[in-house]
Structure formats: C-alpha cells, structure tokens
Amino acid sequence: MVTVSVFPVRASLTHQLGEFIVKKQDEALQKKTDFKVSVSGGSLINALYESLVADESLSSRVQWSKWKIYFSDERIVPLTDADSNYGAFKKVVLNKLPSTIQTNIYPMDESLVGNNDAESKNKIAAEYEQILPQSLDLVLLGCGPDGHTCSLFPGEKHKYLLEETSKRVAWCHDSPKPPSDRITFTLPVLKDAKALCFVAEGSSKQNIMHEIFDLKNDQLPTVLINKLFDKKTYWFVNKEAFGKVQTKNF
Numbered sequence: 147m148v149t150v151s152v153f154p155v156r157a158s159l160t161h162q163l164g165e166f167i168v169k170k171q172d173e174a175l176q177k178k179t180d181f182k183v184s185v186s187g188g189s190l191i192n193a194l195y196e197s198l199v200a201d202e203s204l205s206s207r208v209q210w211s212k213w214k215i216y217f218s219d220e221r222i223v224p225l226t227d228a229d230s231n232y233g234a235f236k237k238v239v240l241n242k243l244p245s246t247i248q249t250n251i252y253p254m255d256e257s258l259v260g261n262n263d264a265e266s267k268n269k270i271a272a273e274y275e276q277i278l279p280q281s282l283d284l285v286l287l288g289c290g291p292d293g294h295t296c297s298l299f300p301g302e303k304h305k306y307l308l309e310e311t312s313k314r315v316a317w318c319h320d321s322p323k324p325p326s327d328r329i330t331f332t333l334p335v336l337k338d339a340k341a342l343c344f345v346a347e348g349s350s351k352q353n354i355m356h357e358i359f360d361l362k363n364d365q366l367p368t369v370l371i372n373k374l375f376d377k378k379t380y381w382f383v384n385k386e387a388f389g390k391v392q393t394k395n396f
C-alpha cells in the first residue's frame with residue numbers, strides 16, 4: 147500500500163508536506179553530511195515555496211546548505227526559459243531565500259540545448275546521468291492530469307521511457323505536453339531512491355486521481371510506480387483532487 151494523506155485546505159497540505167520533507171532531511175543528515183533530493187516542475191514548485199520558504203515554523207529547520215538538489219525531469223530549453231523546471235524553481239524558491247544561504251544545485255548542462263539532433267539530446271540526458279548520485283534520499287514528484295510524472299508519459303508512443311532499464315536519465319521526445327524535448331528520470335532512479343513523494347492538488351486532477359486510485363489503470367506511469375514502489379511512496383493530495391476517489395485501498 148502507498149501512503150496517501152488527503153488535506154481539506156492548501157495550508158494544511160503544504161505544512162504537512164514541509165514536515166515530511168524536513169523529516170526526510172533530518173533522517174538523511176543523521177547518517178551522512180548531505181540530503182540528496184530531486185524536485186519536479188509544474189504545480190509542485192509553488193507548494194514547495196509554501197512549505198519550505200513561506201511557512202516560518204518550517205523554514206528555520208531547512209538546512210539548505212546541506213541539500214544537493216537535482217531535477218526529476220527537465221525541459222530541453224535554456225535554463226532562463228520560462229519552461230525550464232530549474233528556472234521556475236530558482237525564481238519561485240531559491241531566489242526567495244536570504245542571500246546568505248548557500249545552495250548546491252545540479253541543473254542540466256545547457257551548452258547543447260540549441261542543437262536539434264538526436265545525438266545532442268541523448269548526450270544531454272547522458273551527462274545528467276553522470277552527475278546523479280546512485281541513491282537519492284527523496285524524489286519529489288508531480289502528477290499531470292494525464293497521469294504522467296517526471297516526463298514519463300502514458301501511451302504506446304512513450305512506452306520506451308517506462309521500459310528503459312539501463313539509462314537512468316532518458317531523452318523524452320514528442321512530449322504530448324510542450325515543450326516537446328525533455329530529459330527524465332527513468333524507473334531505475336526511482337527504484338534506487340529512498341522515498342518518493344507525489345503532490346497533486348485541484349479539481350483538474352479529479353479524473354486522474356479516480357483512474358489511479360480506484361481503477362488502478364496500470365498503463366499509467368503513476369500507477370506503475372505505486373505498484374512497484376508502494377512501501378516508499380507517499381501522496382499528498384487535497385480534497386478537491388480526491389473528490390471522485392472512493393477507495394480506501396491504496
């Protein structure tokens with residue numbers, strides 16, 4: 147069973163999400179000198195701002211200088227582009243931290259971004275794989291209205307990403323959601339991580355939450371991840387997103 151927490155209001159979700167992240171940080175720092183975490187793009191980033199920056203009861207407990215921050219997926223665009231997950235995280239979270247705080251952040255190498263050939267895109271993915279540690283302490287994930295997470299999309303056309311067993315970071319091409327070219331963690335990275343945490347909020351996620359939790363449609367990447375890694379998978383959702391879910395059997 148995966149662990150699902152449903153919150154009536156946003157503030158309680160973001161607070162408990164922050165508590166969860168800080169707990170994972172503290173557990174990691176009891177054993178070693180760093181906390182290795184990956185973040186996703188999309189709506190998760192605003193939730194992270196609320197949890198880790200705006201919530202004063204938590205912000206003082208975040209040991210940013212000991213975090214090593216990676217990206218669960220990234221769009222192949224310049225890091226300053228409005229579509230960049232790194233760019234969004236920097237703008238919404240990192241730029242809001244006091245200037246005295248040092249962060250260790252590992253964005254995609256953008257030097258090959260302008261090249262349109264497949265070799266360059268595969269190289270961007272391979273280079274990101276090189277800087278990834280073997281095991282992340284925590285992988286933070288979103289869930290799109292189509293059931294995608296990272297840039298692992300459902301459907302035959304993108305099955306190659308879910309079937310990837312040797313590359314830990316892969317090039318996702320022809321993404322159904324723009325921009326078309328991305329790099330993404332593959333299942334081996336999620337397998338090696340210590341904990342996986344999804345965040346899903348809002349009524350636009352109602353149908354997909356029903357499909358994931360009631361129908362358990364295993365064509366969806368999110369359902370596959372729930373099945374494969376259930377014991378270390380946590381969902382933070384709000385009441386709106388969970389409005390159609392009937393089951394208690396997660």
Ligand SMILES: O=C1O[C@H](COP(=O)(O)O)[C@@H](O)[C@H](O)[C@H]1O
Pocket residue numbers: 186187188189190219220221231287288289290291294295296297323
């Ligand atoms: O394109 C992406 O979408 C997903 C889901 O985003 P959301 O806004 O629906 O929460 C996100 O997790 C992923 O990192 C991003 O590249």
